[in-house]
Amino acid sequence: MTTRTIAIFGGGVAGLSAAHELAERSGQGADFEIHVYEKRRDQLGGKARSIHVPHSAKDGRDPLPGEHGFRFFPGFYKHLPDTMARIPSIKGSVYDNLVVADRMEIARIGAPPITISARFPHTLSDLVTDIEALFSNTGMLPGEPGFFAERLWQVLTSCQDRRxxxxxxITWWDYLDADNHSEAFRNLLVDGLSRSLLANDPVHASVRTVGDTNIQLILGMVSPIRPTDRLLDGPTTKVWIAPWRAHLEKLGVQFHHETAALQFGIADGLCTGVEVISGQNRSLVEADAYVFALPVERMARVLATSKVRPDDPLKGDPALPGVLAVAPNVRWMNGIQFFLYKDVPIVHGHLLFADTPWSLTGISEAQFWSDEHLDHAGDGTVNGIISACISDWDTPGILFGKKAVDCTREQIAQEVWAQIKASVNVEGKVLLEDDNVHSHFLDPDLVQHPDGTIHLSDAEPLFVNFTDSWANRPPAVLQTRNLMLASDYVQTFTDVACMEAANEAARRAVNGVLALFGSSAAPCELWPLHEPALFAPFRWHDQKRFDEGLPWDGHLL
Ligand SMILES: Cc1cc2nc3c(=O)[nH]c(=O)nc-3n(C[C@H](O)[C@H](O)[C@H](O)COP(=O)(O)OP(=O)(O)OC[C@H]3O[C@@H](n4cnc5c(N)ncnc54)[C@H](O)[C@@H]3O)c2cc1C
Structure with a gap:
């Protein structure tokens, strides 16, 4: 059997997933020698990695576990959990390290929280009733929750072609006519819910992406059989990424750290090699197939550098210019952790700080973790972690009246803490107290300028599906026969930048490699988003109307 060398660039969820799915299929009609090239010195996992808090380890313990941003694994994820179930861990598989969160809380400044749990809606009126019950007494105008439910219902009952x-x-903002609704409606339903899954900015993100994703989340929340939300039972790298690396090494995958892809070329429909840099040394990686598992803004950088080559890839493959077109569609989302002496669980699930000016989301993590992780970390006095993500960098905060980009790192920490406290310490309850904070850790990607403001340009932003961007987003398998793309911006069923999309894109890329070399291995499975069978007659009816050029009407008769 001929051995095929496969070069994968990027050791994030997409790159590791591609290596995993390919390694398991080696030896079935084709042998694969797999190399992963990762620009970071010693870390894998990309945006999902944990980040050790420097100088925090005392008396032989582990460093405190910081992170780029907390991780959640909604119930609708299928691809990623399927791969996780094949990574051995002391619990069996890493999938067994996922624990179910049974609540989601929408915390509000100075008002009681809304805790979500409901029954499965069967009709529009069920959905309206559920949403009205959830959002009553929230300052919205009469009819606004119902209007939101109707708009969601429209997406749910529309055929795929219309979507x-x-x-x-259409932007989610315009679809919900946000300018003409109350501030509470905008904060809770337009902005809050769309940002609950990643950095979806409703002003730019499409109805197709936010609508589909909201439906998945809401159906997850109310489904009797699917958990809404799952989390890992310890720090991400410790319980997932490290066992993953060990497993991949056992399967023969070779890792090359501090090695970044710089440029490549395409000639006669084939990638001709990738120039990499490692320290000061440049060299050429030649392989039988190449998988670029880089985030969109990095892939765009590689393409821009490659443009000067005689075998310019942008001329060689029709899908690649689209990468440059969508590369600016990124938003900042970065995390901060507050380490607490005493654990404060707040709620058994995610927190959406709906009316915080910096669009914060968060979780109180320790309640989901096995005891040993914090007992063996730092100086041994940390027993709780509030981990939060900041999604809005351009709205003034409540403490300093400044945008996040204009704050120093220390001011960001103080401001986030103030916004969280204002949302959690309500109605006379004091859950979070200043003297319970042991320390905090802000994503080190946020570099402070000498003038004190934050420099974001080299941090790791997150892709957002802007309206009308699908056609520019490339497929995983390109016309260039030995070149594949795998990352969260690639066209996938998942269609929102997240770890599930990264894994799905990697599976598609691996299927391209298997087909290229005539492997007899079963292709990686792909699953479309779950569309409840209950609404199939509506979608079928809408398909007929769409085919006849008629608008959606939401009726079966
Ligand atoms: C704050 C935050 C919180 C998030 N929370 C969640 C969540 O809860 N659930 C969820 O599903 N998703 C979440 N996401 C999204 C998710 O993290 C990403 O969609 C996913 O991790 C993308 O994986 P990737 O492998 O495609 O890219 P990345 O994670 O970006 O990995 C790419 C890798 O390539 C490396 N690299 C970059 N350039 C080069 C180069 N030139 N050569 C070689 N290597 C290179 C990078 O160092 C990195 O290791 C979150 C994102 C953020 C920013």
Whole structure:
């Protein structure tokens, strides 16, 4: 059997998933020698990695576990959990390290929280009733929750062709007529819910992406059989990424750290090699197939550098210019952790700090973790972690009246803590106290300028599906026969930048490699988003109307 060398660039969730799925299929009609090239010195996992808090380890313990941003694994994820179930861990598999969170709380400044749990909606009126019950007494105008439910219902009962042809072109903001609704409606339903899964900015993100994702989340929340939300039972790198690396090494995958892809070329429909840099040394990686598992802004940088080559890849493959077109569609989302002496669980699930000016989301993590992780970390006095993500960098905060980008790192920490406290310490309850904070850790990607402001340009932003961007987003398998793309911006069923999309894109890329070399291994499975069978008659009816050029009407008769 001929051995095929496969070079994968990027050791994030997409790159590791591609290596994993490929390594398991080696030896079935084709042998694969797999190399992963990662620009970071010693870390894998990309945006999902844990980040050790420097100088925090005392008396032989582990460093405190910081992170780029906390991780959640919603119930609708299928691809990623399927791969996780094949990574051995002391619990069996890493999938067994996932624990279910049974609540989601929408915390509000100076008002009681809304805790979500409901029954499965069968009709529009069920959905309206559920949403009205959830959002009553929230300061919204009468009819606004019902209006939101109707808009969601429209997406739910529209056929796929209409979603692609019409909803891809409309922003979530316009679709919900946000300018003409109350501030509470905008904060809770337009902005809050769309940002609950990643950095979806409703002003730019399409109805197709936010609508589909909200439906998945809401159906997850109310489904009797699917957990809404799952989390790992310890720090991400410790319980997932490290066992993953060990497993991949056992399968023969070779890792090359501090090695970054710089440029490549395409000639006669084939990638001709990738120039990499390692320290000061440049060299050429030649392989039988190449998988670029880089985030969109990095892939765009590689393409821009490669443009000067005689075998310019942008001329060689029709899908690649689209990468440059969508590369600016990124938003900042970065994390901060507050380490607490005493654990404060707040709620058994995620927190959406709906009316915080910096669009914060968060979780109180320790309640989900096995005891040993914090007992064996730092100086041994930390027993709780509030981990939060900041998604809005351009709205003034409540403590300093400044945008996050204009704050120093220390001011960001103080401001986030103030916004969280204002949302959690309500109605006379004091859950979070200043003297319970042991220390905090802000994502080190946020570099402070000498003038004190934050420099974001080299941090790791997150891709957002802007309206009308689908056509520019490339598929995983390109016309260039030995070149594949795998990352969260690639066209996938998942269609929102997250770890599930990264894994799905990697599976598609691996299927391209298997087909290229005539492997007899079973291709990686792919699953479309779950569309409840209950609404199939509505979607079928809408398909007929769409085919006849008629608008959606939401009726079966
Ligand atoms: C704050 C935050 C919180 C998030 N929370 C969640 C969540 O809860 N659930 C969820 O599903 N998703 C979440 N996401 C999204 C998710 O992290 C990403 O969509 C996913 O990790 C992307 O994986 P990736 O492998 O495609 O890219 P990345 O994670 O970006 O990995 C790419 C890798 O490539 C490396 N690299 C970059 N350039 C080069 C180069 N030139 N050569 C070689 N290597 C290179 C990088 O160092 C990195 O290791 C979150 C994102 C952020 C920012």
């Amino acid at each position: 692609m042809a019409e909803y891809e072109k």
